[in-house]
Structures are given as C-alpha cells and as structure tokens.
Amino acid sequence: MKSKSIIGLLGMAGFVVMADNWVVSPILPAIAKNLGINIAQAGLLISAYMIPFGVFQLVFGPLADRFGKKQVVTFSMIIFTLATGLCALGLGLTDLALYRALTGVFAASVMPISLALIGDLFPLKERQGAIGTFMGISFLGQGLSMAVGGVIAYFVSWRGVFALYAILSVIPTLALLKAYGSLPSVKNPQARFLAPYRSLLANRKSLNTYILVLLEGVFIIGSFSYLGAYIAEVYHFNYLYIGLIMTAFGVASVIGGRLSGKLVQAMGSRNLLTLGLLLAMASDLVLASWGQRVGALLAAVALLGFGFIFTHSTLLTRATEFAQKARGAAMSLVAFCFMGGGGLGTALGGAMITRWGLADLFYVYGAALLITWMLSFVLVGKMVLSELAPQAAKQ
Secondary structure: OOHHHHHHHHHHHHHHHHHHHHOHHHHHHHHHHHHOOOHHHHOHHHHHHHHHHHHOHHHHHHHHHHHOHHHHHHHHHHHHHHHHHHHOOOOOHHHHHHHHHHHHHHHOOHHHHHHHHHHHHOOHHHHHHHHHHHHHHHHHHHHHHHHHHHHHHHHOOHHHHHHHHHHHOHHHHHHHHHOHHHOOOOOOOOOOOOHHHHHHHHOHHHHHHHHHHHHHHHHHHHHHHOHHHHHHHHHOOOHHHHHHHHHHHHHHHHHHHHHHHHHHHHHOHHHHHHHHHHHHHHHHHHHHHHOOOHHHHHHHHHHHHHHHHHHHHHHHHHHOOOOHHHHHHHHHHHHHHHHHHHHHHHHHHHHHHHHOOHHHHHHHHHHHHHHHHHHHHHHOOOOOHHHHHHHHHOO
C-alpha cells in the first residue's frame, strides 16, 4: 500500500478517535443537566478519559515496537468501538466515567502509534507535512464532532452522540481489517518496556520537549475543555449553537494542519512553535476580555485551533526523531504528556471555576501560555530538527 494511502487509512481511524475524544466538551452542559450534576463535576468525565488515555500510551508504545504497529492499532480500534457504545448506556456519573476511562484506554494507541508509523515511512524533510495531513484529517473529525455533537444533543440526547460514534467507528475498523495484509509492519523483537523511556527521559533534549508537551496539554486542552460551558453561561445558547461555534476550533486545526508543512519550511520550526503558543495565549485573553461579543468569541475559538495545531505538530515532528528503533515508545510518551497534561489542566480548571469563575480561568491559562512560550526558549532553544538526527541514530 502506498504511503499516501496509509495516511488516509490511519486518518480515518484518527478521525473517529478524535471525534469521540473531544466531543464531551460541547455536550458537557447537556450531560450535567441530564445527570443532575454541576459543570465542575461533569468536567471529571473529561479527566476520566484523558488520564487513562495518557497513561496507556506508555503500555501501547513498547507493545507496538515489539509486536507491530498495525497489530496494536487494529486490536485497539475493535475494543474502542465497543467501549464507545457503552458510553451511550451510562446512567450516572460513576458508570459513565468508567466507560469513558475504558474508551480512553484503547483510544490511547491510535494517534501515537499512527504517528510512529508515519515516522517510519517518511524522511524528516517530508515528515511535518505528512504529520500535518494526518493530524488535519484526524482533527476534521474533532471539528465536525462539535457540530454533530451539538445537533444530536439538541434534537435527540447526549446518549445519541456516543451511539453514533460507535457506529461510525465500525467503518475504519473494518477498513483496517480489510487492508491488514497490505499494511507494513516493522517489529523490534528486542524492544523492552522501560528501557526506551529511561533513555528518553535521561536525554536533556527529549526530556525538555516532553516537559513542553505537558505544559501545552495543561493549558491548551485545559482551555478548550470549558469552551462549551463558557458559551452556555455567557450566551445561554442551546447545544446546537454551542457545537456549531466550537466547530471553528476543528476547522482551524484542519487548515493549520495543511499549512504546517509549508510554514515550517518558510519560517522554521522555532518560529512556528512561537506562533502556535502566542496564538493560543491570545485566544484565552480574547475570551476572558471580549468573549461576550460573538465575533470575538468565534475569533478566539479559531485562534485556539491554530495555536494548538502549530504547536503540537512542531513538537510531534521533533519527537519522531528521538528514537528510531523505539519510535512507538517515543510517540507514546508524547501522547502521555499531552493528554495527561490535558486531564490535569481540566481538573485544575474545574477547581478554578468553582472558586473564581470561567472568565478568570482563561486569564490564568492565557498568562500561563505566555510563560510557557518564554520557557520554550530555555527548553528547546532553536528547534533545529536536523540536530536531533545523531541522537536518534543511537537509540
């Protein structure tokens, strides 16, 4: 199978996973109302997904390196489909949180292992464009998820959202099974479980990158998680309008993903990282200061999408060069830091909302993103990707 076709196939799986991954935010008010809980309590559902999603990256990465990337992704998609269907049956906060945790466990392999496979297939000069395309397809699912989730929550119920995604996930799962024999499978029988992580964390360049990814997750996902609740509180819009407005994030992510390869060639990875972090910071500050105006709200949501994709695709490309023989582990550690940070940022955000309110949350996270940008000069410096090649060859 051609490399571009593989990106399309993996993108289909990423499309569904990301659609499910981010859908709770726009329907969070609907879930809270139906279950009789407040927004801060409902926010635990996001953490219940993100934390196991992050933790199990550390399991699936070495498994993929040893037994094959296509084997792990295909098996995970099968279980993910079943777990997503269970979410539609949740009767209370506890069991729904358990179902979301189970979904997060098996969704954990799809994005990082797909990215590791792309790292195997594409040379460094072509890699950010390939990653941007894959991320763009995947985040198209996230973008459409906002509108679809809002429509179904408004006209049917939030349960219908999970039922639909379980049905949709059957499509890429069957496609993976059909193409299974033609997919490449690079295995490393000598791959060990803990050794790659010790090596990655012992190296200053890779450790600093993972710290930056963690901070990105805390403040960018932490900001995104409460966008739906903010719109509901300020505008009292129904779930349909909330989903449509939040689609701007996904649309911006798709456009940014398509542009990232060209932008990194034109301005360099260091400048693209700076642009991403500053756009995300600007999004939070616009929300906190002028979010009561619809135009400013839409602009802020789109800015967060661009900020996310520029930042994340740059850090992902850097991480693909850390360990060529243990690329699954390297990418899994990225996802662990990112989604674990997102779970932490969401949990901290819930505590801030309870004490100070939604607007203050965006002020705090906006300021934190500014600090993260300044810290990035210490952590990753010039971000010259070619400097990582000798390091990667040794691992």
